[in-house]
Amino acid sequence: MNTLIKDVQLEGKTTNILIQDNVFKTIGEVSNVKIDKTIDAKNKAIIPAFYNLHCHAGMNILRGYCEDLPLFDWLQNIWKREAELKAEDIYNGTRLAILEMIKSGTVFFADMYWHHKEIVRAVNDMGVRCDVGVCYMDRLSQMEKNENDDFIKNFSKENNPLITVSPAPHAIYTCSEELYRHCYELAKENSGFMQTHLAETISEVNDCEKNTRLTPVQYLNSLGVLDDKTIAAHCVHFTEKDAEIFAEKQSVAVHNPCSNMKLASGVFKIGLMKEKNVRMTLGTDGCSSNNNLSMIEEMKFASLLAKVSNQKPDILTAEQVFEMATINGAKAYNINAGKIMEGMLADCILVDLNNERMTPNYNTIYNIVYSADSSSIDTVICNGRVLMENHHVENEEEIIEIAKNYAKK
Amino acid sequence: MNTLIKDVQLEGKTTNILIQDNVFKTIGEVSNVKIDKTIDAKNKAIIPAFYNLHCHAGMNILRGYCEDLPLFDWLQNIWKREAELKAEDIYNGTRLAILEMIKSGTVFFADMYWHHKEIVRAVNDMGVRCDVGVCYMDRLSQMEKNENDDFIKNFSKENNPLITVSPAPHAIYTCSEELYRHCYELAKENSGFMQTHLAETISEVNDCEKNTRLTPVQYLNSLGVLDDKTIAAHCVHFTEKDAEIFAEKQSVAVHNPCSNMKLASGVFKIGLMKEKNVRMTLGTDGCSSNNNLSMIEEMKFASLLAKVSNQKPDILTAEQVFEMATINGAKAYNINAGKIMEGMLADCILVDLNNERMTPNYNTIYNIVYSADSSSIDTVICNGRVLMENHHVENEEEIIEIAKNYAKK
Numbered sequence: 065m066n067t068l069i070k071d072v073q074l075e076g077k078t079t080n081i082l083i084q085d086n087v088f089k090t091i092g093e094v095s096n097v098k099i100d101k102t103i104d105a106k107n108k109a110i111i112p113a114f115y116n117l118h119c120h121a122g123m124n125i126l127r128g129y130c131e132d133l134p135l136f137d138w139l140q141n142i143w144k145r146e147a148e149l150k151a152e153d154i155y156n157g158t159r160l161a162i163l164e165m166i167k168s169g170t171v172f173f174a175d176m177y178w179h180h181k182e183i184v185r186a187v188n189d190m191g192v193r194c195d196v197g198v199c200y201m202d203r204l205s206q207m208e209k210n211e212n213d214d215f216i217k218n219f220s221k222e223n224n225p226l227i228t229v230s231p232a233p234h235a236i237y238t239c240s241e242e243l244y245r246h247c248y249e250l251a252k253e254n255s256g257f258m259q260t261h262l263a264e265t266i267s268e269v270n271d272c273e274k275n276t277r278l279t280p281v282q283y284l285n286s287l288g289v290l291d292d293k294t295i296a297a298h299c300v301h302f303t304e305k306d307a308e309i310f311a312e313k314q315s316v317a318v319h320n321p322c323s324n325m326k327l328a329s330g331v332f333k334i335g336l337m338k339e340k341n342v343r344m345t346l347g348t349d350g351c352s353s354n355n356n357l358s359m360i361e362e363m364k365f366a367s368l369l370a371k372v373s374n375q376k377p378d379i380l381t382a383e384q385v386f387e388m389a390t391i392n393g394a395k396a397y398n399i400n401a402g403k404i405m406e407g408m409l410a411d412c413i414l415v416d417l418n419n420e421r422m423t424p425n426y427n428t429i430y431n432i433v434y435s436a437d438s439s440s441i442d443t444v445i446c447n448g449r450v451l452m453e454n455h456h457v458e459n460e461e462e463i464i465e466i467a468k469n470y471a472k473k
Numbered sequence: 474m475n476t477l478i479k480d481v482q483l484e485g486k487t488t489n490i491l492i493q494d495n496v497f498k499t500i501g502e503v504s505n506v507k508i509d510k511t512i513d514a515k516n517k518a519i520i521p522a523f524y525n526l527h528c529h530a531g532m533n534i535l536r537g538y539c540e541d542l543p544l545f546d547w548l549q550n551i552w553k554r555e556a557e558l559k560a561e562d563i564y565n566g567t568r569l570a571i572l573e574m575i576k577s578g579t580v581f582f583a584d585m586y587w588h589h590k591e592i593v594r595a596v597n598d599m600g601v602r603c604d605v606g607v608c609y610m611d612r613l614s615q616m617e618k619n620e621n622d623d624f625i626k627n628f629s630k631e632n633n634p635l636i637t638v639s640p641a642p643h644a645i646y647t648c649s650e651e652l653y654r655h656c657y658e659l660a661k662e663n664s665g666f667m668q669t670h671l672a673e674t675i676s677e678v679n680d681c682e683k684n685t686r687l688t689p690v691q692y693l694n695s696l697g698v699l700d701d702k703t704i705a706a707h708c709v710h711f712t713e714k715d716a717e718i719f720a721e722k723q724s725v726a727v728h729n730p731c732s733n734m735k736l737a738s739g740v741f742k743i744g745l746m747k748e749k750n751v752r753m754t755l756g757t758d759g760c761s762s763n764n765n766l767s768m769i770e771e772m773k774f775a776s777l778l779a780k781v782s783n784q785k786p787d788i789l790t791a792e793q794v795f796e797m798a799t800i801n802g803a804k805a806y807n808i809n810a811g812k813i814m815e816g817m818l819a820d821c822i823l824v825d826l827n828n829e830r831m832t833p834n835y836n837t838i839y840n841i842v843y844s845a846d847s848s849s850i851d852t853v854i855c856n857g858r859v860l861m862e863n864h865h866v867e868n869e870e871e872i873i874e875i876a877k878n879y880a881k882k
Contacts, residue, residue: 126833128839128843130835132790324781325777327786328784330781377541377542381540420573423876425537426538431536431764434764435763437847438846
């Protein structure tokens with residue numbers, strides 16, 4: 065399958081790009097090739113697509129269910145509704161989440177939820193990439209844990225190259241030492257990756273220090289479960305030593321600015337993380353604490369929050385936060401994507417340069433980070449397959465209708 | 474002219490709304506009326522439109538021109554380009570700004586720039602409301618100041634009821650005592666309103682205290698130029714006494730969270746302002762320090778910044794920030810709008826409930842504040858006139874094309 069992206073703007077110059085199957089084959093002159101599909105990209109710019117490193121996609125079905133309560137009351141409300149979610153609801157919620165992600169240019173998400181078969185089904189249907197994080201907590205029964213284990217061990221048989229399945233011990237306050245060790249071993253025998261929440265709130269840190277005399281990062285390090293395939297969400301309350309450990313282990317920190325702000329968890333220490341060379345990526349978190357899955361919005365929040373909280377308007381530039389949202393995320397999961405370059409996987413966005421938010425266009429990255437919204441995204445391609453063209457995703461009307469009907473109940 | 478909005482969702486219930494000329498005439502059963510235009514609003518919700526209380530619209534033509542420099546270097550770059558802007562550029566930049574505002578649901582903006590005739594021309598062409606702030610600084614020549622005075626005094630003759638023209642002394646560090654007094658008198662003889670920047674940065678406060686032993690607010694109060702028609706942008710570094718003065722004078726504080734974050738100016742003290750009952754509104758500031766004019770985004774930034782900086786997730790609720798962006802802004806300029814209510818001016822938005830960001834829709838205001846973007850806005854009506862329908866604004870292609878051509882030069 066040969067797809068030609070014709071007359072597209074790449075870093076300020078007009079060019080043609082040939083996608084052969086799932087790879088950028090040629091950038092520049094394309095000749096002597098039978099073209100199966102041509103995309104007229106006049107007045108469009110091509111940029112890498114987004115990699116959302118932390119999400120609970122199924123929660124989309126509960127978007128805006130309740131808001132603005134003190135944290136504990138809010139959690140009680142959300143947990144109660146979450147407990148009522150059935151397999152089919154998770155499938156529909158995840159499809160809605162993926163639709164929203166495609167609409168705003170995202171082609172990969174690291175998910176952490178339950179009813180994993182339904183999540184895999186939704187990801188298969190929609191054509192994006194996903195690391196399906198299988199959530200573990202002490203309170204699961206042994207049978208549930210065994211089912212999780214089996215799901216992870218048996219997954220490769222399903223053979224969708226865009227999906228990995230990984231253990232996701234929820235957090236240090238919900239998982240024992242043994243459970244973390246179990247998940248880590250399971251990770252090593254399977255995808256390699258392990259997701260967890262880490263150092264999200266100050267009370268998590270305080271409790272951990274009280275119980276173990278270690279910070280959450282030092283505690284996990286003492287268990288031997290940190291390496292370059294550990295994907296840790298939030299990472300708000302890091303000490304200097306924590307950042308040094310993460311850098312040494314090459315573990316991946318996922319910054320979730322909207323969630324951390326909305327839940328008043330605290331401010332990610334961008335200066336410290338940069339200084340220590342911690343691998344930094346970006347994620348939206350679930351819809352209940354954000355309430356959307358737009359990486360465009362997340363980049364702006366990350367950058368502006370860093371500027372104001374450090375009193376330094378150049379501490380996190382547009383280019384830096386764009387890398388966090390693209391190539392850093394892809395690299396974290398060993399996906400050979402995140403740049404528009406010959407030989408790399410064909411994950412990309414075509415940005416509409418006739419969109420008012422992209423006008424004028426002195427610098428496409430500045431506009432994407434500081435000005436754009438989903439209306440600026442025209443076309444989304446994942447692994448060579450066109451998932452959205454002219455703002456339209458296949459079956460979007462049906463996905464919306466089903467979610468609306470769920471809410472009516 | 475009778476416009477019928479048919480089958481629309483208003484606060485969760487389906488109804489019909491009759492707009493007669495520029496007013497919501499009937500909400501509910503509409504009968505025995507000749508209808509000139511019918512809007513099918515099935516699957517759409519009606520909400521008030523947004524009032525952007527601080528903006529430099531013409532700067533849109535410089536969107537993303539340079540970014541992420543230390544503040545002084547950045548200002549030098551922007552000022553240099555601003556100085557090159559001609560009357561026609563301001564007209565085109567302002568049209569682009571208004572297009573962007575309509576696309577994201579805004580029908581009024583308080584502007585502060587120069588080439589005022591061009592701004593009035595752009596506002597007339599686009600059909601929105603505007604307070605054209607005529608910028609004064611000491612460094613203007615006497616001739617320029619006289620021209621400003623004449624423009625303000627003569628404006629009423631042009632007779633567009635959607636436009637007011639008001640003096641806008643730039644800031645205490647660019648305007649003398651005499652100039653503030655002059656502007657205030659001019660305001661009282663004309664629209665009544667006066668715009669200014671106030672307490673934006675800590676250096677402004679420190680310099681003022683050094684020179685006058687007063688805070689910026691106390692200084693302006695000592696000049697006798699604060700009242701209920703003073704519109705003050707930023708208001709970041711307020712003391713308790715400053716907030717008390719503003720509350721007593723009923724002066725209007727404009728919160729500009731994106732700009733204050735991007736330029737690292739500081740964090741607006743929402744708790745103090747609420748406690749003292751200061752009149753709070755919302756504004757985007759100019760495109761160079763934001764870089765868009767979306768009040769939807771501004772609401773989310775305001776709310777999330779308040780939550781994280783006060784460690785209190787319920788300090789600024791969705792309803793409260795929505796009021797800041799709607800009725801509070803309208804009231805600040807004595808515009809009888811900001812609610813969907815019989816007898817009020819017909820300024821409103823139809824939100825697309827089939828948009829992915831609005832799905833599911835447990836609560837329209839929660840979704841608009843925390844999830845929506847411009848793709849969620851279907852229709853915009855200002856003073857009874859439809860400015861956008863089905864996401865399309867008249868002449869938008871031409872406005873974009875002209876702005877793109879400017880940037881190419």
